Each structure stands twice: as C-alpha cells, then as structure tokens.
Amino acid sequence: MKIVRLDLLAYGPFTRESLDFSPAPHGLQLVYGPNEAGKSTSLRALFGLLYGIPNSCKDTFLHAGPDLRIGALLSDEKGSFECIRRRGNKSAKGVLRAADDETLVDPARWEEMLAGLDENAFSQRFGIDYDELVAGGRQVVDGQGDLGQLLFAAASGVANLGNVLRQLDEDAGAIFKAAGRSTPLINKALADLRETKRRINQAELSLKTWKARQDELDVADDKRREIEEALQVKQAEQRRVESYVRVQPDLNKRAQLTREQTELSNVPPLDADFTQRRQKRQDDLIEARTQAASTQRELTAVADELAAVAVPQELLDEETAIRELIEAFGSHKQDMTDRSDLVGQRAQLLRQGAEVRRELGTQEVERLRLDIVERKRIDELATDHKLLVVQVESCGRQLAKVEGEVDRLTTVLENTDPAREGEGLRRTLKRTQPKAEIEAQIDKLGTELGVAERQLTVGLSRLALWSGKREELVRLALPPLESLERLDGELRAAATGRDVVEKELQKLRTQFSELEIEIDQRRRVGQILTLDDLEQARTKRQQGWTLIKQLWLVGDAPKQQLQEFAAQFPEADDTAGAYEASVTRADETSDRMRREASGVAELAGLQTQQLKLIERQALLNRQLTTAENCHNAAEAAWRQLWQPLSITPLSPAEMRGWLARAADLARQAETLQSRQDELARLRASADFLRRELRATLTEAGEAAQLADDPLSNLIDRAEQLAERLTRGEQDRKAWQKQLDALQQQKAEALRELKQAKSAQTQWQTLWQQGIATLGLRADATPAGVIATLSQAEQYFIQLEKAATFEERIAGIDERANVFAHTLDDLIARIAPDLAALSADAAVTELRKRLEGARQSQARRQELQRTKTESLARLEEAQTCVTALQEQLTAMCREARCKQPEELAAVEHQAQRKRQLDDDLRELNDRLYQSCGSHPLDEFISAALAKSRDEWQQELDESGRALKELQQEHTREVEAAQAARSALKLMDGGAAAAQAEEDAQELLARISAHAEQFARLKLASVLLRKAIERYREKNEGPVVTRASELFAELTLGSFTGMKTEFDEKGKPILVGLRPAKDFVPIEGLSDGTRDQLYLALRLASLEVYVREHRPIPFIVDDILVNFDNDRAVAALQALAQLARHTQVIFFTHHKHLLTLAEENLPAGEFIKHRLPGRESAMPAAEQLPLAVG
Structure with missing residues (x-):
C-alpha cells in the first residue's frame, strides 16, 4: 500500500488542505510544520484515516464532530483507491466512504489494502517516534544484548519487550510459586482451603437439639411480632393526640385573626408599594414647586444684567x-x-x-573665474602629477629587487648537482609499504594462535561426557539445537502431563475419603430411608391386600403365604391385623420420607457423587498409564539423539549448555586451523618482500644489507633514500621555476618603468596648456x-x-x-484719537479695545442662553406640578378618600389587612403539617371537639399504656436474643454450611487463578519461542544489514555489530570498533544505543518488505538528539529504505530540511510544508528526480 495523497478536508485547524506524495513515489517524504502548525494533528489525521476517527476526538475546535472529514488517494498492486473518512457515532470509529462522500466502501477491499493489520500492529511495526526510539535504546541495555529479543522488538515495534517478558513472569509469580510461600494468590488460597476443611470437620451438631432450640426461638419471635404490631397501633394513636394538643394555641390565634379580618372587610385592597408611590409623588410635588420659584428669581436677575451690558459694534465690524x-x-x-x-x-x-x-x-582677476569643467580638469591634472611621481619611484625599486633575485637563483642552480634516478625505488616502495605491518601481524598472529591452542586444549579437557582430539571434534556430528529443544519440550510436556494426572488422582482420593466420611456421618445421625425402603413397604402392603381379596372373594388363600405374611408383622394377631400393620408401615415410611426429604436427597446425591468419583478414578488411572508411556518414549528418543556421539546424555537443560560449549569448541578448532594457514602465507610473503627491497637498495647505490635485516628496517631505509632523492629533484625544479618567473617579472618591471616616464612627459605638456589661460607662470x-x-x-x-x-x-x-x-x-x-501715537503704541491699544469688545459680546450671548434655558425649566416645573396633583387625586379615588391628607390612615388599615392574610396563611400551613393525610377542616373540627386539658389528659393515659407495651417488648426481645445466642453457640450446621460455602468459593477462586496462571505462563513460553524462531529465521539478513546501517549511523566510530555468545551459550549482539575490538552493549552510550535500535528497526523493515506487500513507514521527529552529521546519516538511511517502501517523516525542526537539501541526492526526497506561522517554503517543493 502507498499513500498517494492525504486530504485534510475538515480536521483540526485544516480546511481543504492536501499533502501530495505522488511527485516522488520512491523518495523520502519530509513533512515539516513549525510549532502550532498542525504536525501532530496531521499525524492523528493519518491514523484516523486508516483506523477511524474516535468519538472522543479532540480536533473539533474549528470543525464540529459530524463535519470532520479526512480523505486520501491510496494505491497498491491492484490499482488506486480514493476514499473519505467521517467520524462515527457513540462508540463507532467512523464511516469510510468513496470520493463522493456517499457510497460506502467495501470493508473487504479496505482490509486487503491494510494487509490485515489492526491499529495497534500498524502503529508498533510501521511507526516510530522519539519516545519509542529512546525506549528501544533502553531495551538494548535491559536485554543485555540478547539477540533474539532485539531482533523481535525491532521487527514488532515493541520497544519494551524485556519489560513485557519480566512483567509476565512477575504476574505469574504473584499468582503461584512452587516454593510454597503463602504470598502468591494460589498458595494463599490453598492454605485457606485447608483451614476451611478443618472447620468443616469440627462443625458437627446434634440435629434434634438444634431443632428444639430453633422452636423456642420461633415462639419468642412470634410473641415479639405481636407486641410490635400493638406498639404500632398505640404509637399512631399517641401521635394523633399529640397533634391535637400541639395545635390548640394555633387554633385560638386563628379564630382571633379571623374576627379581626372580618372587621376590616370594607378596607380597599391597596398594592404593597402604594405608600411608597404616594410619598414619592408628594416629595416630587414639593420639589417641583421649589424649582419653579427658584427659576423665576433667576430670570429676573438675568434681565437686569442684560440691560447693563454695552457692545461697541463698529469696532467688532473691523x-x-x-x-x-x-x-x-x-x-x-x-x-x-x-x-x-x-x-x-x-x-x-x-x-x-x-x-x-x-x-x-x-x-x-576675472581670468581666474572658471566653470565646473575647467576647474575639474585642473584638479585631475594636479592629482595625476602625484600618482605619476609615485609610480616612477615604485617601478625603479621593483626592477632593482627583481634583478637581485635573478642573480641569487642563478648562482644557486650553478652550484647544485643533478639528481639521481629514483623511480625504480619508488615503485618497489609502493608495492611494499602497504605490507609494512606484516611482521607485526606475524608476531601477533603467532601469539594469538598459541593462546587459542592452549584455550582449545583446556576447553577439550573440560568438555565432559566426550573425549578426543580437536580434529575429531571438527568432524563430530552434533545434534541440531532444534531437535534438542523439541525433545526438551516433549519431555517437559510428558512430565507435566504425568504430574497433572497424579495430582488429579491424589485430589480425587482425598475427595473420595471426605465423601465416605460425610455419608457415614449422615447415617450415624439417624436411619435415613431410601426409595428402596418405601418400595419394600408398598410391596408388603400390596401382598397383604392380595391375600385379603382372596379370602374375601374366594373364601380361601394359601396357608403358607398367610403365615409368611403374618410373620413379618409379629405385633398383629391375625391376617387382617397384619394387613393393617403393613398399611400403617407404608404410610409411616412415606410420611417420614416426606419429612426427611432433604436428608434423603442429600444422601442420594452423595452416593451418586461417590459413583462418579469411582468412574473418574478409573479414567485417570488409564490416563496415568498413557502419560507414563509417553514419558518413557520421550526419554528413549532423548537417549537415541545422543547415541551417534557415544555419550550418555544428562538433562536437556544441562545438555543445552554442553551442546553450546561443544559447538563453540568446534568453531574454535576450525578457526585455529584457518589462522595457522594464514600465518604460513604471511611468513612466505615477508621473505619475498625482504629479498626484493635488498636488491632495489643495492641498485640505488646504498651499501649492502644483512640477509636477516627485518622488513621494517629495510622499508625505513628505502623510504629515507626515496625522500632524499625526491626532495633534491623537487628543490631544483622549484628553483628553476622561480628563476623563470623572475625573468618575466624583470621584463615586466622594465616595461612599466618606461611607461611611467612616458606618462610623466605627456602630463607636463597638458599642464602647461591648462594654466596658460589663467595668466599664471608656466613653471x-x-x-x-x-x-x-x-x-x-x-x-x-x-x-x-x-x-x-x-x-x-x-x-x-x-x-x-x-x-x-x-x-x-x-x-x-x-480710532482717530490714536493718530498721534507711534505705530507700536497704536497697535497695542487697538488690540486691547478689540478684546474688550469681544468679551462684552460673549457675556451678552451667554446671558441670552441663560434666559432661554431658565424659561424652559420654569415651564417644565409648572407642568410637573400639574401632573403630580392629578396623580395624587387618582390615588385618593383608589383609596376611597377625598383629600391626599387622608391617604396615610387608609394605607395603615390596608397594610394591617394584608398582614392578617399572611398570618392566616402561615397558621394554615402549620395546621396542614399536623393534620397529615386528613382534610384540614375535619382535622380542625376533631381538634376542637375537646378542650386542651381534655386532650392532655388523654395523652397522658395513652403514654402510660405505651410505656407498658414498650417494656413488655423489651423483655420479649431480650428473651429472643438469648435464645438466638444459645442457638448460635451450638449452630454447627450453619457453621458447617458457611464453611462449605467458603470452601466452594475458594475452589472457584483457585480455578480462576489457575486459568490466569496458565495463560500467563503459556504467553511467556509462546513469546519466548516466537522470539527464538524469529531470531533463527532472520538473524543472518537482519544482522548483516543492521551492521551496515549501524556503521553509517555512528559515522564509522563502529564498523558494525557482531553476534557472540555469553557464558550461558546465549547469542548476544556486540559493537565492533575499527580496531576489531568488541564493545558489549553495556559499554555503549545512550545515543549509540538509540542508533543501534534504529539500525535494527530499519533493517527489519527492509527484510520484511522484500517478502511482503510494502506498508508505509511513519516517522515522528526521531532525530531530536542527533547532531547534524548523525542526522544526515539517519536521513540517508531512511532515503535508502524509501526505495523499497514509502517513508513519511514528520518534523518540527526546519534545519533537517536544510540538511536533506545539502546531503541527499536530487530526487531522493520531497519536502512538504504544513500551513503555520512561517511561510519560508511552499506547501510542497519537489526536487528533480535523478536518472537511473
């Protein structure tokens, strides 16, 4: 699968944004976003697209939950696939639709696109962030370099694999430990079960005694309940009389308030704020009248001041x-x-x-007036004069200096001898120098071989069970580790199966013994009748009835049968009496079985359990035989495995270590032989090199050499001679080159001196021409x-x-x-009167007169405005007085009085009437609380039927009767409690039942814990086997590729990694230095451990995508602590992985983009930018793809 385009249609801060990964399909995708630009949001969007947007999604601050949309264009070997993801409802994680946002996508096609990976598997195996990288580095140390754990963790993305294994073992240990300590759950529950069974055996009680005590307790409880019923009736009557006594004061007050309310019935109802409104209107009327009088006085004062103000208009006009x-x-x-x-x-x-x-x-003097051009020409000629003088002097000095150097070098070359020829010596050195360390290698290798041979000899002497020479050990056919592991598992399984059956048999024998004891105890308590007893009684009764019918209908019956039948009932006198006794016995048997039905059923159940245990025991005996046969067969196969070695094997655990030691010694023997061959080859090569160097030195004129001179001495002398020859030749060439250059410099200096003097002559001519027009001297x-x-x-x-x-x-x-x-x-x-003044005085006087005129005009205008405003206020006050008088008249009509002065008295009466209404409502509310479910009127009538003293007398009598009942109740409760306590002390049946219940609960708890223990142990075993299987399958290709990546990521400080074995024979990883030194995992720095884990992750992915469909690898800012050089190495490694599968790298750090531009080849990466606060780069910038 490959993500061609990621569309952030409406998610987080994004609206119709896209990340287009199509321009560079085989390049590293670098997605950069500065802080707060949405990098983390886009990561969540990517996972939300693949596995659904959770209902609790936090990225809804811009788009509401139902409006969230994430789109994408995906591709695989079957073609492209475009879709849009919505957020789901409630617990659903979203709906996947086609590009039209309407058509539902086929779930099977989506599962095929994701290669069957769930969200957890995808994020662990095909995603990595900084935290996981650091956790992976810690796993490298925690696992002490365990090769299997490292490979499995890198492939699965489970960085804390060691912690997972330890947690499984710790969780299993917390449930059960074979050492028998009481801390684990199963150990403690077993101890509690033993204690509970001891309580069951001790808790036995006589059934008849217990029934007698129970009957006494039942009688006491019945008497107590009768008294409690009488108490309830008496307490209800007590409460009713108390309520009558309690409400007497309220009833008297209610009657008084009702009379006063009748007296005020003619008072008009006034609003609660009537008094406040009346007082406000009267206050407003006084204030309005005061305002009108004050405004009238202001008008009079303004008119007087207007008459006194004069304005000189003729002055203002000017x-x-x-x-x-x-x-x-x-x-x-x-x-x-x-x-x-x-x-x-x-x-x-x-x-x-x-x-x-x-x-x-x-x-x-006018001849000296120059224009700009003429003056500039004179200035330039003056400046040129200085430069020419300096140039002539400089050229003369340079010529003299060069001529001196030419004479000196000529003399040196004439006094130097020509160099001897040294080309042959240099060719010989070129072949010899790379092998200068061959003698040191020979010495080192000889020493190492001696040590290795001694170690191998010691190892062979310590290898138990087998003896022989090292050549025989190399040819020895050791059994494969897989066969050892398989037989070890078979032996363990057979032993475990046999132990389980034996423990089950022991448990069954214990149950059978306990069952026999319980059946025997029940029979000792009393003869318990069974269905067989009832059937026998009925058969005898039917036999008697048959004889009676024969005597009645035929008149005779067999005498012997009559005697036998009568003999069974010795208490009867004749056949009729015997028949009557048989009927009585059958009825008594039936009645007794009905009375003791529970005991009969329990005994029958115990007997049925006993039969089932016998059948179960036979089955377990057969299973034990089968388990012992399996174990014997496994032991025979184990001995057969080691027969070719002619040794008697120990246990699988011991032989696993023996096999590892033997294999290691065989490898040492092979390595020793190959290195001995290498030592012989090195010695022959050293002899040849010595002979060749001696001959070459003699040809070059050196004295004869000793035949046994070390190769290193010969090379040193040859290098010294070659250096002398080369240095002499180089010196002559350098001197001749310098002389040639100086001759050229001499010619150039002569030419420049001549040019400078010529320019000086030309300047003199131009200068004389320039000053001739100024009338100055020519010199x-x-x-x-x-x-x-x-x-x-x-x-x-x-x-x-x-x-x-x-x-x-x-x-x-x-x-x-x-x-x-x-x-x-x-x-x-x-102002003609100012004509005689000076201009300064006249202007000052005019300014003063003008200011005075303006002030008089402004004062008159202000007085006019004041007059107008006062007239408006006077009119407003008079209008207000009229309106307030009308309002007070209306309030008098409402209060049914004639003058406003009478309003206060009417208001007082209306307020009292309202208070009476409130008091009556409050009294009625209290009475409602006392009357309970009775109507208020009926309650009041009943309360008024007697006086308060009469009700009080009745209350006292009821209290005395209630107290007597309470005392009697206390006595009966104490008696019942005493009977219950006595019964509890002897309640062995109840204690036994409770103990049995506790035992069943403990058994259920042990069963649940045992299942959990089995799951944990099975998970631990399966996980370790999966780790080992993965190591065996992928150790070669993954470690080889990871070693190359590790060397690149550490910038050559390590040349790779290598597989070694620890003291237990377990394969581990070690780092390999350039000097071939091994560095254990514990010796690596934190950063190097992170780089080792990253190398393993990338190598595992490369191996995976070679054999499976490619899946995008998502990387989230893992280079936080990498310096620039190591970050470049990591980016290069990711770019290499991107050639095999898509790699998308999210980062906050802009400098990584710069490092990628400067160090990755063109076309191996593409940059994407998330919209944010910076805008230094377009949303997607593609580098040109490389050819080839």
Missing part, C-alpha cells in the same frame, strides 16, 4: 482688519531687526572681498595653482553674497512703507 494689522505688525518688527543685520553683513563682505583681491595681486606648481584658484573662488562668492543682501534690504523698505499706510487708514476709520 475685527478682521485689526487682526490682519496685528499679524503684519509682528512681521514689520522682524523686518526692521533683519535690516540692521543685513546692512552690517553687506559692509563686512565688501571689506573681505577687497582684501582677497589685493592678495591675488593681478588686475585681470607654476600644481599646489600653487590650486591655492590661487581657491582664493579667487572665495572672492567671487563674497561679491555674490553682498549683492544678495542689497536686494533683501530693498524688499524690507518696501514692506515698511505698505504697513505704515495701512495703519494710518485704519486709525482714521475707527
């Missing part, structure tokens, strides 16, 4: 002109200040310009010309500024004249 004049006066004052400053600045500039002209000392230096031009520019700038100041002074004078004419015209129109 307000705009006055304000413009005031604003212009400010500008006028500023202009006068600026004019004085400008006059001074102009004079200063003219003086400074004259001084600059004198410094220039030329009459034709003027660039610095002097630049200074003269700067002074001239300063002179021209001062003249331009002076002209500008002159223009501004003229403008100020013109504006001053305009302001003076405007002021004179305005004063003439509105």
